[in-house]
Each structure stands twice: as C-alpha cells, then as structure tokens.
Amino acid sequence: MMKAQVRAARALLGWSQEELASRASVSVATIRRQEPGAGEFSASGEVLARIAAALESAGVELVVGGDSKGPGVRFSRSSDRERLTFVLEAIQGAEKLLRSAQIASAASMDKSVARDLDQALSAIHLAARKTAQEVESFDDFVDFIADLPPDGTSDGIGADKK
Structure with missing residues (x-):
C-alpha cells in the first residue's frame, strides 16, 4: 500500500487522519507517521490490513499498478x-x-x-x-x-x- 494511495483514499472519503485511525482501529500517530512523503507504508501487516479494510468497507478500492499505470484508488x-x-x-x-x-x-x-x-x-x-x-x-x-x-x-x- 502506497502512502499516496492512503492520502487519496482519505480525500475521496473526506476523512481526516483521525477518522481513518478510528475506523481502522490504529493510532492516529501511526497514520501521521506513515502517511507523509512517497513510497510504501512501512507498518506491520496487521496495521496495513486494518487500514485497507477500513477504506474498502467505506467503498474505496485500492488499485494495484500494472503495465504503464501506477497504483491508485477509486470508488468501488x-x-x-x-x-x-x-x-x-x-x-x-x-x-x-x-x-x-x-x-x-x-x-x-x-x-x-x-x-x-x-x-x-x-x-x-x-x-x-x-x-x-x-x-x-x-x-x-x-x-x-x-x-x-x-x-x-x-x-x-x-x-x-x-
């Protein structure tokens, strides 16, 4: 999961970092520490799974990049x-x-x-x-x-x- 994907997903949903943390049952500090910059989230697999599940349950799909297209997000x-x-x-x-x-x-x-x-x-x-x-x-x-x-x-x- 890319940092930019999480920021974009939050923007689609209109969520703050606090809202994402609450819905994913992770600390706000984790989101604040992981989200800035480029590259991949470096959190544990469990934290990544919780974040992905929270976003997906809200209707956002994390799209894996392929061919000439990079990763992204979209409403499912x-x-x-x-x-x-x-x-x-x-x-x-x-x-x-x-x-x-x-x-x-x-x-x-x-x-x-x-x-x-x-x-x-x-x-x-x-x-x-x-x-x-x-x-x-x-x-x-x-x-x-x-x-x-x-x-x-x-x-x-x-x-x-x-």
Missing part, C-alpha cells in the same frame, strides 16, 4: 449501488412512517398540518422515484462498461486512444 462499483440502495430504502421507510402517521391522525389533524404533511409526502415520493432511477441508471452504466471490448482499443470513458 458495488459501493455506489449500495449507497443508492441504502438511500432509497431510507426514503421509502420515511415515506411509510409518514403515511402511517397521516392515517392514524387524519380525523384530528388541522387542515394546514394535513396540507404540509401531504407536501412532505409528495417530496419524499419524488425523491424515492429519482433515487430508484439513479439505481437503474447505475445498473445500466455497469452493464455498458462490462460490454466494452477488452481488446485494448479503449480504457473506458474518457480514456485517450492510442
């Missing part, structure tokens, strides 16, 4: 879909709770409160539909990438052709 494909699915489920859960509250208190609810609740439910329903569309679009994008030819004519979206 599955984590993007998992985040969208989580958001969709949370929105749908909130919508269900509000609908239940609306039904339970319909008789005693003030008209302006009922109108506000209807507007909130409409906004939540719209958010759920848009998030569901994003999940579907993400799946279509992953299918598109999977169908790209592996013959070296393209490295994917935005790649320079040789």
Whole structure:
C-alpha cells in the first residue's frame, strides 16, 4: 500500500487522519507517521490490513499498478449501488412512517398540518422515484462498461486512444 494511495483514499472519503485511525482501529500517530512523503507504508501487516479494510468497507478500492499505470484508488462499483440502495430504502421507510402517521391522525389533524404533511409526502415520493432511477441508471452504466471490448482499443470513458 502506497502512502499516496492512503492520502487519496482519505480525500475521496473526506476523512481526516483521525477518522481513518478510528475506523481502522490504529493510532492516529501511526497514520501521521506513515502517511507523509512517497513510497510504501512501512507498518506491520496487521496495521496495513486494518487500514485497507477500513477504506474498502467505506467503498474505496485500492488499485494495484500494472503495465504503464501506477497504483491508485477509486470508488468501488458495488459501493455506489449500495449507497443508492441504502438511500432509497431510507426514503421509502420515511415515506411509510409518514403515511402511517397521516392515517392514524387524519380525523384530528388541522387542515394546514394535513396540507404540509401531504407536501412532505409528495417530496419524499419524488425523491424515492429519482433515487430508484439513479439505481437503474447505475445498473445500466455497469452493464455498458462490462460490454466494452477488452481488446485494448479503449480504457473506458474518457480514456485517450492510442
């Protein structure tokens, strides 16, 4: 694991050194001592494994360099879909709770409160539909990438052709 990879992964996630240390169950001093400069982390295998696991569980993939490309980091494909699915489920859960509250208190609810609740439910329903569309679009994008030819004519979206 390269020092630059850890710094880049933290930047993708918006994490401080303290946040990474906490999530990896290592000391902040270890991160501060290891991260600066170039080259590889020289920590123990256990510490490296904890750091890698923390980053990967947050959805960042550490990419090993090969051929003419160096090591790097990227969001893992599955984590993007998992985040969208989580958001969709949370929105749908909130919508269900509000609908239940609306039904339970319909008789005693003030008209302006009922109108506000209807507007909130409409906004939540719209958010759920848009998030569901994003999940579907993400799946279509992953299918598109999977169908790209592996013959070296393209490295994917935005790649320079040789």
